[in-house]
Amino acid sequence: MLLIPCPWCGPRDQSEFSYGGQAHIVRPAEPAALGDGEWADYLFMRDNPMGAHREQWCHSGGCRRWFNVKRDTVTYRILAVYKIGESGGEGEGGGGAP
Amino acid sequence: MAEPQSPLHDVAVAGGAAAAEFVSPGGAVRMCELPFLGHFHLRGAPDDAKFLSQVKAALGCALPLTPNTTAAGEAGGVLWLGPDEWWILTAAGGRAEVLQSLEKAVAGMFASLIDQSPGHTVIRIIGEGDGEPARNLLRSGCTLDLHPEHFPPGRCAQTVFAKTNVTLLPAEDEKNRWRCDLVVRRSFADHLWRWLEEGAAGVDGGG
Numbered sequence: 504m505l506l507i508p509c510p511w512c513g514p515r516d517q518s519e520f521s522y523g524g525q526a527h528i529v530r531p532a533e534p535a536a537l538g539d540g541e542w543a544d545y546l547f548m549r550d551n552p553m554g555a556h557r558e559q560w561c562h563s564g565g566c567r568r569w570f571n572v573k574r575d576t577v578t579y580r581i582l583a584v585y586k587i588g589e590s591g592g593e594g595e596g597g598g599g600a601p
Numbered sequence: 602m603a604e605p606q607s608p609l610h611d612v613a614v615a616g617g618a619a620a621a622e623f624v625s626p627g628g629a630v631r632m633c634e635l636p637f638l639g640h641f642h643l644r645g646a647p648d649d650a651k652f653l654s655q656v657k658a659a660l661g662c663a664l665p666l667t668p669n670t671t672a673a674g675e676a677g678g679v680l681w682l683g684p685d686e687w688w689i690l691t692a693a694g695g696r697a698e699v700l701q702s703l704e705k706a707v708a709g710m711f712a713s714l715i716d717q718s719p720g721h722t723v724i725r726i727i728g729e730g731d732g733e734p735a736r737n738l739l740r741s742g743c744t745l746d747l748h749p750e751h752f753p754p755g756r757c758a759q760t761v762f763a764k765t766n767v768t769l770l771p772a773e774d775e776k777n778r779w780r781c782d783l784v785v786r787r788s789f790a791d792h793l794w795r796w797l798e799e800g801a802a803g804v805d806g807g808g
């Protein structure tokens with residue numbers, strides 16, 4: 504079980520969160536200009552790294568905000584937590600009340 | 602118009618009381634419903650000075666901007682729910698007046714105000730003695746750290762409690778007893794009440 508530091512609520516149990524897959528996937532500006540292959544790539548193809556992975560989580564049982572987590576897929580260690588719209592450098596993490 | 606009915610109406614009727622009440626067999630945990638409170642859901646931009654000041658004027662207190670904290674105004678308690686989201690809980694009497702003044706405060710603004718009163722109720726847990734049995738009961742339903750040092754009065758927390766979404770509000774009552782209000786959706790109130798009743802028997806005795 505992970506203890507995930509929500510950027511607003513601080514560390515909370517994984518059971519309060521839902522997972523939203525890989526982060527920072529940008530929707531193509533002109534979908535109509537894309538071929539089937541490129542569109543399928545945008546919709547379905549995801550990285551599956553061994554190590555650091557940037558992913559989206561939602562504090563669905565708490566403040567219901569989406570945010571980004573950089574997590575090591577081998578150790579499950581959470582390397583960084585940052586809000587939507589932030590770049591997510593090292594060291595940005597959760598604060599706030601429990 | 603029909604009289605409003607609490608979601609714990611049947612519990613109240615079975616107990617012969619106006620509202621649902623419960624005392625654990627060993628007396629360490631007390632429980633009651635606070636029905637028909639005003640539950641107003643407010644959203645607006647936390648960096649909009651006009652929004653903040655007009656709501657402050659209507660409530661008699663500033664909206665709490667620190668996550669998971671509360672504020673107390675003349676109109677009632679204000680809970681932080683999200684960076685742009687709050688709940689205003691008011692006494693059952695005067696509900697309409699508070700809603701009206703809030704409506705006026707946010708009229709024409711980029712804000713949202715929803716009356717969720719009929720959709721929620723509050724279950725109050727009161728811990729006798731040092732409050733540990735009552736906290737142990739709540740600990741068995743959620744993963745929050747409920748120690749008063751970490752979760753003192755003035756805080757609030759939304760969590761998953763016994764498989765339903767609950768907002769917890771700790772406080773100390775006039776007899777210096779630890780207590781915690783559980784805000785729950787109407788349709789889950791019966792489930793939560795019965796879960797707490799059953800659990801209270803198991804944590805008794807320690808107090």
Ligand SMILES: [Zn+2]
Pocket residue numbers: 509510511512513562565566567568
């Ligand atoms: Zn949160």
